[in-house]
Amino acid sequence: MRFFLAQPPVGKFILLLSIIMVATSIILPRRYNLDFPRNPGPALDAKVRRNYIDVLVEQEPEIVLMGDSTLVLGLDADLLAQQTGKSVYSIGIPGSASALWYLILKNNIAESSYKPKYLLVVFRDTILTAPGYRVHGSYFELVDEYARRNEPLFIQNSFVNLMNPLEIAAEKYFPLYVSRTNIRNNIDAHIRYFSPALFGCDRNCTDYAMGDIFSGADLEPQALVNAVAAAESDLYRPDQMDFSTQVDQSYLPEMIRIAKQHNIQIVFVRIKVETVGPRITNSPAMLNYLDSLTDYLANENVPLLDFGSDPRLTHDLFYDSIHLNEQGQVVFTKMVADELKGILK
């Protein structure tokens, strides 16, 4: 021990670090009401939004659409209703992905006293089998709104399965690590609100300004393309394009099971995007993924409408690399309506 402490400054460093760890292990569990050892993954609040239950009962739509901003800008619910002769309601949540869709299906649609006949899930490429996509950071707040306190599949698929053994151990036994998001948010809040307050801009004013600035408006065109490409790149990692490995860790089987259990015909609609070039979309890995997805859904008797490489959706119909423009929305809605006619009874 004396030898160790004599090595400048490693011995002192380890001693002081141990003191910090012991102190935080006593203080933080009390501060944040944590029990150890704990189950890995974030704590979910008990509150669950059930707003779609009321809407479904009130409107009784025959078709429900579900997806993210590509659905919001890509499919016109009114036009689809007009084209198919069925009533349509759209649950389009920008920034959502398969985890949120699963939670809405499980905690809203399946629990409603009125069940739609058809559920169209609009997706792109590998998003259906990417359970960790758009659940971390600021997305977590959105997903948590539709989750109950106890969501074992969600925690397992979107968090635990993505952790390495060190992270799992730290999540179980290490208070400083578990409390990091809270501590980090406190530090960030102090930094964020301090200087604007000196100029008379309070918390609300700062939050409004930051929300406005980070909304994406006034973004330099290339920066927007880069930001979208960076955010989407997770979907095109080699491991994400391995369907057979990903599917069992995804929400796809459970979404199909819940839909079948409640006599809802689930239909998956693959929309075209231009975020990655033909190098990725035509790669053997991506083509294999799509073949496997098609076979999987066919085995489950679930229709797949694949517009992912449809030549009718030309470049001029896109607003940006991921969203269709108004004209594109009309074209795409009509394409979906035409294909749906063979499925709708």
Next chain:
Amino acid sequence: MAFTSYVFLLFYLTVFVLYWVVRERRWQNVILLAASYIFYGWLQPWLVVLLGVSTLADFFLARGMNAYPNRKLLFIWISLFVNLGVLAFFKYFGFFREGAIAALQSAGIQADLFLLSILLPAGLSFFTLKKLGYMIDVYRGTLKHSHSLIDFALYVSFFPQIIAGPIERPQKLLPQLEAPRIWQMDYFYRAWPLLVMGLFKKIVIANSIKVIVDRVFGLNDPTGFLLISGALGFTLQILADFSAYTDLARGVALLLGFETSENFNRPYTSLTPTDFWNRWHITLSTWLRDYVFFPVRRALLQSRFRFNESIAMSIPPIVTMFISGLWHGAGWTYVIWGLYYGVLIAAYQLIGIRGEWKPSSKIKIFFAWFIMFMFIVFGWAIFRAPSINWVGNALFHSPFVRAQNDLVLGLIALTMALVYSLPLIIKMLLDQYSKESWLQGAYYAIAVSLILIYINSSSSDFIYVQF
């Protein structure tokens, strides 16, 4: 495979154990070589072929220079042509890609997938300079060529350095590769502060400030105030990010028994541009000094044409820094950034201020530092900007502050830059004025605690990996 990833931790622990268990130098080098190629080819296995073929070419060309001294010139030209050709092809292809595709399409030819998919192999700029330095030194006769293909291949591909340097000179690394290595606790005592500081600077400082910097430099039409605050943020980010990589690379190498070069020596305390480049990315600066600056100056001095002294003094730094800009990337911002420093160095020299210049009074030192720091910040604004027009627009056309939102974003960026620079300033002061190990120990203990708070499994890549 990022240094901050779990995969790298497993990879490194495996290599570390195997390496020190073997104990025999030749086998240690074989293990390191295999590890380096696995590390380099982790995401794109074909990169290993590029690295291997170009290494073989230079190894045999260097041997050729020794075996056929009268053909030395031919061999060095082949090496220069191959190395610079490969670098130019991958690095500057993007510069001409759009034009090439448009030209092909206008001629009725569909651009094929290969043409669309050429990407810069990570680390190419770094290991190309390592190989070129070796080849030029062998050509000049200041270095004996390596007799061992394994040692030479390991010098080129040494995994702690291959992605983003330091650009180690053969005179420093090759003798270490050729010498026996036995584990000493001293390696650990010297490596762990580097590893802690590397992780701290990357995870806590660089990744935190990156969010706001990216937002400012992503704006379509920023104001002058936002440009200044964003540039200050980036000034901190790039130092924290790049010096973190170097610290980690040096720490990882030290644990394997290798002493590698420092890349930074408090660069933002510089008083002159020459001083800055003696302290910033030192291994690149010294490489450019030895293989570009000195030869250009020598050529000018020995030229038949008698150049005006001002021109003779100005051309070498401008050419050198222009090449430095080009080395960083195929974009006008990099080229202008390089030229900006070239002109700055030349201008300082013309008014009699050289690298070692130091004013007599503290007030003058402060002003000299402040002016140079402003030049550095402006340089980073050019470097990080999406285009030169973007900088010009922010400086000359946009108002200084347009709306309250801009003011809020700018203030937050400034506060973040200030808060996150404090740990670096404190460390600098501690290193200078207090070697007292309790204070140093406390600093590292707090740094590790903050790493645990800020750690994120999806941390971003190091900035210099893209070069």
